[in-house]
Amino acid sequence: MAIRNVTLNINEAVYEQALAKARTEGQTLSQILGELLTEWAGPLPEPPATPSPPPAEAAPAGVARTYTVKAGDTLGGIARDHYGSPAKYTLIAEANQITDPRRIWAGQLLTIPPLPETPGPPPPQAPVPPAPATTPTTVTPAPDAPPITWVGSPNFNRRPDRKDIWAIVIHATANGSLEGVINWFNNPQAQVSAHYTVGKDGRIAQHVHDEDRAWHAGKSSWKSKPNVNNYGLGIELVNLNDGQDAYPEEQHQANLQLCTYLCRKHLIKPEDIMGHLDIAVPAGRKTDPRGYDLERLRQEVTAALGT
Numbered sequence: 009m010a011i012r013n014v015t016l017n018i019n020e021a022v023y024e025q026a027l028a029k030a031r032t033e034g035q036t037l038s039q040i041l042g043e044l045l046t047e048w049a050g051p052l053p054e055p056p057a058t059p060s061p062p063p064a065e066a067a068p069a070g071v072a073r074t075y076t077v078k079a080g081d082t083l084g085g086i087a088r089d090h091y092g093s094p095a096k097y098t099l100i101a102e103a104n105q106i107t108d109p110r111r112i113w114a115g116q117l118l119t120i121p122p123l124p125e126t127p128g129p130p131p132p133q134a135p136v137p138p139a140p141a142t143t144p145t146t147v148t149p150a151p152d153a154p155p156i157t158w159v160g161s162p163n164f165n166r167r168p169d170r171k172d173i174w175a176i177v178i179h180a181t182a183n184g185s186l187e188g189v190i191n192w193f194n195n196p197q198a199q200v201s202a203h204y205t206v207g208k209d210g211r212i213a214q215h216v217h218d219e220d221r222a223w224h225a226g227k228s229s230w231k232s233k234p235n236v237n238n239y240g241l242g243i244e245l246v247n248l249n250d251g252q253d254a255y256p257e258e259q260h261q262a263n264l265q266l267c268t269y270l271c272r273k274h275l276i277k278p279e280d281i282m283g284h285l286d287i288a289v290p291a292g293r294k295t296d297p298r299g300y301d302l303e304r305l306r307q308e309v310t311a312a313l314g315t
Contacts, residue, residue, distance in 0.1 A: 039199060043226060072103070077116040080196035083109045084160035090120050094159040094190055099123070109160055110217070153273075154212060154265040156204070161193040161215035163201035163223050168238055170219045175230055175240040175280040176267055177287060178305070180249035180296035186211060189244060199223060202242035208255075210262035218274070226294075228287040230280070236287050241270055249296045264305060268312040278309040 026041065075086060083101060084094035091099070101109055103121040112118070167173075179202060181189050186207035193201045193215045202224040205213045216222040224242030228235065245263060247253050267281055283302050288294035 039223075042199065071122055073120045075118045075120050077112050077114055077118060079114045080162055081112065081114070082160040082162055082194055083112060084158070084190070085194045086118070086120075088191075088194075091123060094194070095157045096123075097158065097160065109158060153269045154262060156212045156214050156266075159190050159194070159213045159215060161201040161222075162196045163193060163199055164216040164220045167219065167221045172239045173218060173241060173274045174276055175236060175282070176270060176276060177225055177236060177240045177242050177282060177284055178263075178297050178300065178302060179224060179242060179244045179284045180247040180298060180300070181205065181244045182247075182249045182296070184246065184248060184253075186213060186246050189213070189246065190215075202244045204242070204266060205244040205246065206259055206263045206266065207246050208259050210256075210258040212262055212266055218270070225284070225287060227289045229289050230282060230287045234289075240287075241274075241276075243267070245297055245300065247297060247300070249298045251298045253299070255297075255300050260305070264308050264312070267305065267309050271309055271313060278306045278313070281306050281309065 075090070077086075083097035083106070087097040087100055088094040097109060099121055100106070100118060103119045106112065183189065183192075186205060186209075189205045190213055192198050193205075201215050201222045203214065203216045203218060203222045205215065207213070218241060221237050222242050223237060224244075225236040225240060228237070230236050230240070233239070243263065243266065245255060245259060247255060270276060271278060271281075281302070283300070284294045284296045285292075285298075
């Protein structure tokens, strides 16, 4: 989507008021003005789905190559360009001893290792005799995170208080694929992101670390506290948000597991799981996640937590 530069003539008082609002909400002045124009013009059209680009100048098997980081790059985006999948960013991180995937910079020279060879089928194993019968025991699984793939996004900044996380906002993507969301959130010009996206098949992608501030809520308020981005976690559900597109049970169960994990991790109350439509200011500005049963989600999270 093309980005337009717009020149506005405003008086000094309006400029100072807009600048103060940007500082209060942890945004740039351009983001504040862009948000106001977006609210006036209506919602943006869905970005066209673009296929993942083929691996760039694929190196011969077993041969590493180098890449110089450009402004706006993320490890997920670099992995997508070279390997065809942002989920393979860990290969680049390990090859360059990068412990925090967010900490790369323009001009940095990275080693792009070759993809590991796919091992052949294992040799046949001799049959193992059955173990003697024992008395069954009940093992309580650890309250661990569901399977999550880190894909990253350049669209985030720091929370005013990195420990102040007490709400979860459920969104609908208004598009039809997890890959389309990953590509859009990896675009620095998009200026939007969420912490997680749950695909229709139950796959979960993470774009921003919990402790950082994703850009998902816009102008918002919950329980009389403004700017939900400062204290909320954003979860996108892949859905057209037209009231007709279904949320498959596999997607709901993955979202339930993710919300339960996040509530336990950050001591979030199930009553503070809400939809984007519940927090948007003014009321009625947003409709997502249209058709998703948020009350069922809250009840099932409550039951899973045992509260």
